Amino acid sequence: MKIRAAVLERTGGPHHVDELELAAPREGEVLVRLKASGVCHSDQNAIDGTAETPCPAVLGHEGAGIVEAVGPRVTRVRPGDHVALSWAPSCGACEECLRGLNHLCGTAWPAMGVGGLMDGTTRLSRDGEPVFHYSFISSFADATVVPERSCVPIPHDVPFEIAGLVGCAISTGVGAVWRTAGVRPGDRVAIVGCGGVGLSALLGAVAAGAGAVVAVDMLQAKLDVACDLGASDAVLWAGSAEATAEAVVEASGGGVDYAIEATGRPEAMRAAFLSTRARGAAVLIGIPREDAVVELPALSIPRKERRVLGSLYGSTYPERDFRHILDLYRRGRLPLDKLVSHRLPLDDIDRAFELLLGGGAARVVLELA
Numbered sequence: 001m002k003i004r005a006a007v008l009e010r011t012g013g014p015h016h017v018d019e020l021e022l023a024a025p026r027e028g029e030v031l032v033r034l035k036a037s038g039v040c041h042s043d044q045n046a047i048d049g050t051a052e053t054p055c056p057a058v059l060g061h062e063g064a065g066i067v068e069a070v071g072p073r074v075t076r077v078r079p080g081d082h083v084a085l086s087w088a089p090s091c092g093a094c095e096e097c098l099r100g101l102n103h104l105c106g107t108a109w110p111a112m113g114v115g116g117l118m119d120g121t122t123r124l125s126r127d128g129e130p131v132f133h134y135s136f137i138s139s140f141a142d143a144t145v146v147p148e149r150s151c152v153p154i155p156h157d158v159p160f161e162i163a164g165l166v167g168c169a170i171s172t173g174v175g176a177v178w179r180t181a182g183v184r185p186g187d188r189v190a191i192v193g194c195g196g197v198g199l200s201a202l203l204g205a206v207a208a209g210a211g212a213v214v215a216v217d218m219l220q221a222k223l224d225v226a227c228d229l230g231a232s233d234a235v236l237w238a239g240s241a242e243a244t245a246e247a248v249v250e251a252s253g254g255g256v257d258y259a260i261e262a263t264g265r266p267e268a269m270r271a272a273f274l275s276t277r278a279r280g281a282a283v284l285i286g287i288p289r290e291d292a293v294v295e296l297p298a299l300s301i302p303r304k305e306r307r308v309l310g311s312l313y314g315s316t317y318p319e320r321d322f323r324h325i326l327d328l329y330r331r332g333r334l335p336l337d338k339l340v341s342h343r344l345p346l347d348d349i350d351r352a353f354e355l356l357l358g359g360g361a362a363r364v365v366l367e368l369a
């Protein structure tokens, strides 16, 4: 079938909206008519080469839509189901999956890098030449073929733009708080970097009953949004990790139990670590450059039992956690709709990335078919 998609022709961009051929779903695959897609910083990393991806490619990995057709042996979903898409379609059988770490699945990760689906081949093409997938999802299009295990059915009353964001930013942020950190009522939390993922972490911390929640960012406008979403204090980046952490320690009443870092910048990671109290942990979500190094004061690690926790996809199990998150949203406990700051058509894709880079947006959503 023919689809309209935003094609990244080469690393560096820009995007070019074009007509592509989408092949039918094969065994274990599902054709989804896309309704909405968030625009994520990881897509930007693919555009600017921070994390290179094979091109030409259709980016986007934060999508939701309606199942239109299924390939042979698909049992999880049926045509008509509303689905949020997970970019971590775990195999359920490898060593990591058997340890309960499905988001670190040892078979899905290597397959992702070549720009195909789970078998390494593409369903996207143009004039007979292959066009690559991105993170198995390729949601900057009006339809896509994805692995069955990427499809998480959702209730029909959930807006597609919310379901799309649950597919990446929201699960990554909320999960880092609930699953990686395990924030308990009264814990003090800092959020370093208030983009879509950081703000999601903030909402997760508020919902979990955190005590102080200190928001940190370089832009006052983002801190204002954070305060509107429930941050108890706001700290403007003070020029260095040390000075910023000092302000967080002061605002939180002596340092935080968990400092959630959502920028990927080594200085922000350092600030997160230095903001923690004894037994506190820096939870690192942001994706740094491949050659990045973080320097930490080593003595305080044993002396104060300070910790560093990595967090990928919020350590979530999408099939379980998407539903938990959406359930709290439907009951008014997680005001996820406040994360959507802009809605644009697919043709405005480059404008969406300008908004993302400009820092004025919480989350930009592309409205699709």
Ligand SMILES: [Zn+2]
Residues within 6 Å of the ligand: 040, 041, 042, 043, 061, 062, 168, 169
């Ligand atoms: Zn993402």
Ligand SMILES: [Zn+2]
Residues within 6 Å of the ligand: 090, 091, 092, 093, 094, 095, 096, 097, 102, 104, 105, 106, 107, 108
């Ligand atoms: Zn696996």
